[in-house]
Amino acid sequence: MKNWEKYRLNPSLSKIQIQRAKIKDLIREFFKKRGFLEVETPILVKYPGMEPYLSPISLKFRDEKNKTYKGFLITSPEYSLKKMLAAGFEKIFEITKAFRQEESFGPLHNSEFTILEWYRMKADYFDIMKDTEELIYFLVKKLYKRDYFYYQNQKIDVSLPFQRISLKEAFLKFSGINLDKTKDINYFYKLVKEKGYEISKKEDQNDLFSLIFLNEIEPNLDKSKPVFLYDYPLYQGALAKRKSKKSFYVERFELFIGGLEIANAFSELLDYKEQLKRLKEEQKLRKKLKKEFIEIDKGFIDALKLGIPPTGGIALGVDRLEMLLLDIKDINELLPFPAKQMFHD
Amino acid sequence: MVSTSEFEKGMVIEVDNEPYLILDYQFVKPGKGTAFVRTTLKHVKTGKVIEKSFRSQERFEEMDLDYKKATYLYSDRQNSVFLDQNNQRISIPRSLTESKIPYLKEKSEVQLVYLEDELIDVKIPIKIKLKVVEAPPAIKGDTVTGATKTVTLETGLKINVPIFIKEGEEIIINTETGEYVERA
Numbered sequence: 001m002k003n004w005e006k007y008r009l010n011p012s013l014s015k016i017q018i019q020r021a022k023i024k025d026l027i028r029e030f031f032k033k034r035g036f037l038e039v040e041t042p043i044l045v046k047y048p049g050m051e052p053y054l055s056p057i058s059l060k061f062r063d064e065k066n067k068t069y070k071g072f073l074i075t076s077p078e079y080s081l082k083k084m085l086a087a088g089f090e091k092i093f094e095i096t097k098a099f100r101q102e103e104s105f106g107p108l109h110n111s112e113f114t115i116l117e118w119y120r121m122k123a124d125y126f127d128i129m130k131d132t133e134e135l136i137y138f139l140v141k142k143l144y145k146r147d148y149f150y151y152q153n154q155k156i157d158v159s160l161p162f163q164r165i166s167l168k169e170a171f172l173k174f175s176g177i178n179l180d181k182t183k184d185i186n187y188f189y190k191l192v193k194e195k196g197y198e199i200s201k202k203e204d205q206n207d208l209f210s211l212i213f214l215n216e217i218e219p220n221l222d223k224s225k226p227v228f229l230y231d232y233p234l235y236q237g238a239l240a241k242r243k244s245k246k247s248f249y250v251e252r253f254e255l256f257i258g259g260l261e262i263a264n265a266f267s268e269l270l271d272y273k274e275q276l277k278r279l280k281e282e283q284k285l286r287k288k289l290k291k292e293f294i295e296i297d298k299g300f301i302d303a304l305k306l307g308i309p310p311t312g313g314i315a316l317g318v319d320r321l322e323m324l325l326l327d328i329k330d331i332n333e334l335l336p337f338p339a340k341q342m343f344h345d
Numbered sequence: 346m347v348s349t350s351e352f353e354k355g356m357v358i359e360v361d362n363e364p365y366l367i368l369d370y371q372f373v374k375p376g377k378g379t380a381f382v383r384t385t386l387k388h389v390k391t392g393k394v395i396e397k398s399f400r401s402q403e404r405f406e407e408m409d410l411d412y413k414k415a416t417y418l419y420s421d422r423q424n425s426v427f428l429d430q431n432n433q434r435i436s437i438p439r440s441l442t443e444s445k446i447p448y449l450k451e452k453s454e455v456q457l458v459y460l461e462d463e464l465i466d467v468k469i470p471i472k473i474k475l476k477v478v479e480a481p482p483a484i485k486g487d488t489v490t491g492a493t494k495t496v497t498l499e500t501g502l503k504i505n506v507p508i509f510i511k512e513g514e515e516i517i518i519n520t521e522t523g524e525y526v527e528r529a
Contacts, residue, residue: 106371214381235377237377
């Protein structure tokens, strides 16, 4: 049975959609109160994000003279929002749709999803961390009139402040690995191999990092309170600023609630030369991975060239946040029209 | 060899030279680097449940399973008892059948799953037919809103169904989701 048919049979299920609308209203209320401007940027673009491991959906369309154009659906509104920053908007947010393919129809993924991004000029990732915990606290308080909620029988306490653990601390504590030393890939490889993982020399630092992170770090995070993991090694943050000029760490954090990854934030990389260099590297890696060629968005580089003051920014998965707040385990039960029910079943 | 994209619940794979039954799996995509698949695995012999994440390109030895048809008889506090095709009674600890008992009635057909002659799992059909033994009468007017009501099935299972289902009717249940599918 499709979800919309279930609502007809069981009106109590329709409440999910009413609650989702309320959550989006509250998000808007939160940002507007704090002086953020809601902006609208395109979903259909000429230049999508270039992250080598993400696959944007490409499409063709025609104008009235039958001329064909190639476009992409965004994987995130980031490039457009950074152009808005360059245009002079200092505090902006957007709730929009984003698309990614080559992902499963599993309980945490839908090829079309809702993303919330916000950017704050003259701020860094720690300021964004504060916005984030205040937003979550505000939502829980408004929905439940208390400072905790339950997700799959786990009580989650959202009183402020949330837990903050650097990746370096977390790796040392849960896996015994000193992240500083993972700069040397051969050494990192040896460490992981000694732990008994079957790996080949083809593995890059990101694969080794994820292997340890998913098996030894993430399962051990405290689920009774939201956790910010911050300061990622350089290889984990193409769009983030380094902590200092030569630091091995970048100013990036992720938020985990009840074991779910909810948001990813940076002190934005605004140095156009460094950004161009990293995008060219990503283009090369895409080629190596046999991914579709994507041109570099020169407008994005030009926007950075104009100069943007230090800015913190974040992308938050709205569907996942709704799943948490409404205690729903499977995204296919959250959405009225999940892709799985349209394309898969 | 099977790749992670061929994973299915109920498949038995070899991990670190030990046989594990796949209870659940989920694809995870870290922002950077290749995709992973997070699995919940049950050690076939010890019953220990573990979580493990593998890179999606990893390949595994799939263990051959034997399936034998049997029919359900009854469960007591410790065991569920089945009758195999040679009319042999087979007793299985409830730990393997607990989640399935609510869908089983006497003579329900199941498949006993063996790994190297050892019974490791009981498989029941995804869709099963059960009779409604107790249903509150529909209240006039409710049919317009299409509300649901809770009925009791012959196995004792309580389930939500559309309001038009009556006592004595047979309905189809999805045993994976535990939901009503349609009138039989």
